[in-house]
Amino acid sequence: MTTNIEQFNAHAPNSWQQEFIGKVVIKAKNATLTYQDGSEAIDLASGGFGHQQADITQAVKKQVALMPLSNRVMISPTLAEFVKTLDQATPAPLSVSYICNSGEEAFDGSLKLAKGLHRDRFKVVVVRGSDFGSLSFASLFKEIDAPTLAHLPLKPVFVEANDEEMLLRAIDDETLAVVYEPVLVGDDITVLSADYLSCMRELCHQSQAIMIAYEVNSGMGRFGVDFASELSGISPDTLVLGGALNGGCVPVGAYVTRKAINDTVYGDKNPSLHGSTTGGNPASCVAGQKAVEVLQSKKLSARQAALGQRFSQELMCRDKVEVKHLGSLVLLNFANHKLADSFRQQAVAAGINIARAKDNTLTLRAPLTITDQEVDTAIATLNQVALNLFENKEIA
Amino acid sequence: MNREQVIDVCDNNWNPTAATMYRISHRTMEQSAHGQWIHDNEGNKFLDFACSYGVFIVGHTQSYIQQAVQKQLDQVAIKPYGSCDENTIKLMAKLAEMLPGDLNRSYFCNSGAEAVELAMRAAFEANPKRKKMVVISDSYHGKTLGALNILGQTGHRTPFTPLMENVEYVPFGDIAAMKKAIGDGVSAVFIEPVLGGPYLQVPPAGYLKQIECLCRETGSLLIADEIQTAFGRAGKMFAIEYDNIVPDMIILSKGLTGGHAAIAVTVMSEALESKLIDEQGIDPRLLTSGSGGNPYNNTAALAAIEFIEQQDLTGRAQRLGTRLLTGMRQICADYPQLVLEVPGIGLMTGLKCANPAVETAITMVMGKQNIHLGHSMNEKAAHPVLRFYPPLTVTEQEIDQCLAALEQTMKRLGSRPKLMFKLLNQLIKRQYTLPRKFLYKLTGVKQAA
Known part of the structure; x- marks a missing residue:
């Protein structure tokens, strides 16, 4: 029987294939994605509003029914x-x-x-x-x-x-x-x-x-x-x-x-x-x-400034990576593209989705409604990735 | 907001001429829809033979599709970067299975116009030395500024010209003109297998096949725009099946989600994609939509296709299309001064009216009998086709109800002097520039203080 991934590879457009991380999403809430294989990831790639805001989803469902x-x-x-x-x-x-x-x-x-x-x-x-x-x-x-x-x-x-x-x-x-x-x-x-x-x-x-x-x-x-x-x-x-x-x-x-x-x-x-x-x-x-x-x-705009501040202050790779932010958008500038790409690959493997590096830079785009707990997890995981990458320590 | 407040908002914050039109045509506010019927906020219900020119192919809020989309909305609606959902994957596989040849790469977009633009970029990039596009006069391929470059309907294009050069327009159904236009410098031919819009026209048998042959002989790409015709509307799952042609790209939209979401897809042949990627090294950003291909939209599309197949709506469109078309032709045969022709195939039918005033008059009288039709909104067409595009789930009784109303309408309008429609036509041609107060007085609109 053909698997989902095989079917994806057979029919998805080239642009999707290039960014595909090889997983089928079945559920999403705020920044957290749940995949068909049971794993989860925090999405710092898509930006966007954030998934499954109750007020929005309920109103849309009602309108869709009508x-x-x-x-x-x-x-x-x-x-x-x-x-x-x-x-x-x-x-x-x-x-x-x-x-x-x-x-x-x-x-x-x-x-x-x-x-x-x-x-x-x-x-x-x-x-x-x-x-x-x-x-x-x-x-x-x-x-x-x-x-x-x-x-x-x-x-x-x-x-x-x-x-x-x-x-x-x-x-x-x-x-x-x-x-x-x-x-x-x-x-x-x-x-x-x-x-x-x-x-x-x-x-x-x-x-x-x-x-x-x-x-x-x-x-x-x-x-x-x-x-x-x-x-x-x-x-x-x-x-x-x-x-x-x-x-x-x-x-x-x-x-x-x-x-x-x-x-x-x-x-x-x-x-x-x-x-x-x-x-x-x-x-x-x-x-x-x-x-x-x-x-x-929910004053989401004001919250974005605080989120960016957190990423900027709490990411512990600042001696190796230049970190910049405005609002909740965060840039990580690496010494070279290879390093940026390695960081991304390890982050994705550890459950933090980041879009492909552009030159030496990774851009973190959290959804507007990312929760504090998701931010905690994302920062802790990215710090582990940085430790692993820069000091060759295994991720705990 | 009440009706007047809503119209005021439309006037001030959206589309002023639409607001005027709502007032002078005494429109009410839509509230809900189910099956073939639309309900307004005043307790009235209307039989929908307009269907947004073909969107509601399975009727409104069809329960099979509702179940699927309501569930999907509780899970994930918007596609996250780098991921894909199961229904989208199944939809891509399903489209590949349904379409002929190696049409098996689905490029999702948010609208037909976006998908047309994507096809246009792909065509140019596939053969960069070929600089000309051939399209059909009076064809419709969307109204984004990009898509306007190849729009056959001059009324929509002219206010924004000059646009792209090297576009040749040829009359639909005229193979000699097509032969003359296609040559080595032609990048692609865009064709609606059944000409849609206010110029509804069914091609002669073999026309599409001849175009396909010309494209193969000259190396031009063939792009089938099946936005209006696909998924049974024209009596086949895809209208290209009438001549068994295999285009290089096919564009699908309107009926695809059964009226649940905005969606379009350009399905590309594997050979063309390989050429673009492997030979031309195309920048993948040229072949993408930043926000297309979402689980909510694609779940609706997959469920709609399943429903169309399960219920054999294609066969139903053929059977009931014959009933509708025969009835329309019988009724209108007695009124050649009003209706010139009754073109159609499947449940893609219409009345070719003597002028826009006749089209408007029929629409209004049918509207008073609670039947919505697909008015062309094209006062520049000499003989616009007023479209009758019911859902493919329409019943025989509902078709008969529509025909009975049409008979009454034609009787009523047929007794009016021809001069009246000529004069009314002059008014309609100028309706958007006439003072509102005059239009309100003419149509009995009571203005708020």
Whole structure:
């Protein structure tokens, strides 16, 4: 009989095969994954909201029993509740939301909005090092080595983070949009400064280019504030959300923009011009709305800062590994890639899932709802891994 | 929130023209749905022949699928990095078993448009020297800015043009035009096996096979977009079975989860994947979805496929499709001034209307008889097809109920002067730019103070 793993290897896409740790997950709660072979792991790879939040799961289950998707003929109260919640949760003057099936779609939607405003502009100024997800334009803006992406009609011009001179040279009347993540994560954590974003804001104002903040990774509390745009206090024209907005339950994405922009592009057009078969479906809207409510009621953003602090202070490999953090995101910089990879492999074997190393760096992304006990276990295990790796001591 | 408050929120925080449309068409709020019926918050129920253009293939909240997804929601809903769940693995194996040839690599996405974009990237990367895409005029492949590059429906594309160059549009069913378009420089041909959207059209027998042959002769990839047609909607599990073709990629979505979750998958042939990975050394980030492939969605999909097979819904679509289509043709034969044709196959049927005003009028009169139809929302189409896409679980009685309502509707509209629809059409063409107060007055909307 063919095993699950054999079937996985026969049919899973290459991208999944590359990251597969060889286990079949059967249950998840907060950060803890339970596998078919009876083992458990703490997930510091996925980030996200965290699994099985009772408030969210129960609300979604109830909605799924009533009407998970809509036939889109009638008025959707769940969609209205969600967009109202996003209006209240996101920084002013952002007020109009377009609900999508994913953060990736939301980013694409934000570009479409910009293109609808400036049909004859093609230049997109991209803050280098940002990650905009996996769709076609996002791939183009990630500098992936793929000449065929040049077929796409938008042309990126890359600028360095916090280099205002470059912004001044790059943004002009031919610029369609400026796209960025407010916090860049590579081998360092770079927060785009208030001065830099203020300069970008002014240049976008002058050129009418649309300023698009991609907050699929940084939104929903990751960096100690609900949305990373709050760190600088500079609001974009369009905020792109996804990732943890799913409440660990149903995928959803959204962009939130200014009403004036939305109405200029879509205000007197067929409402289906930017519709989608399943975007804004009731189950996803309930998941998203509850996720925002739980984020706020449980003060998860404030908690992320404390979590990062704990990892940073209690990981005992700091003489061998450079540890940096912002909010609950933690970077471990090793002397070389091999060491980083060995650390990861041993951590995964010991039940702590970490994503593959990028160059010499491992990134720890705990779910927002990771429990204190899970953090204790994760830190203790990683310290054992470090002991084993650096001092050749066996894991207890 | 009450109805007025909800519409106000839609107006201020979502989609202003949708809000206006809700008001002028006196829509109520959806509350729950089961089987073929949708219930609103005022105690009314509606027979769903709209199905979001094909999503609710097994009806709403089907209990077999509900059991599976409710259980999965209690376990794990979102895919953790580096892991996979059993139902997703079973789904991938099931799709490979069902599909022809070596179509056995499932690339999951969150929507049809995402899956179309993935197929487009894969096609370009497979043959980097080939720069042209061939697509069908009036085809529908999604509305992300990426997918718009190959969207045949100009009404959705034009507000965002210019877009990608080197896309050639050829009329559906015209093999001579296709022959002319396909050549050595063509990366891929995108085709809906049955043209969907407001241009519903069944191809002549052998058309798909001829395209497949042309692709094989010229080395172009063949990409079948079965987002609307698959899983029995067109009377076969996959519409490519009508001509027994084997595309290089097939895109599946709408019916796949039986109306439980957003999902799409591009299933790629093993040979194409090998070429991309081993020969072209493609960056795997080009062939992935950051958030697709989740246990909740895939559990729904697996259960929906099991249910479709167990209940032989494909055979049912053929049988009941004949009943529905025959009835629609008989009724509409007396009203050639309103309905030009009644295209369809399986339970993918529709009325090709004389103009958008006729489509809207039929939709409204049927709506008053509590039947939802798939209005094209396309005032730019000269002769839009009003779609009748019931769940494949629809009963004979429900089909007869719909036909009886259609007969009444056509009688009522057939007695109206042709000029009325011409004038109404002018209004419909301009409806989104007309002052709201005028529209409200015209449609009897009482405005809140």
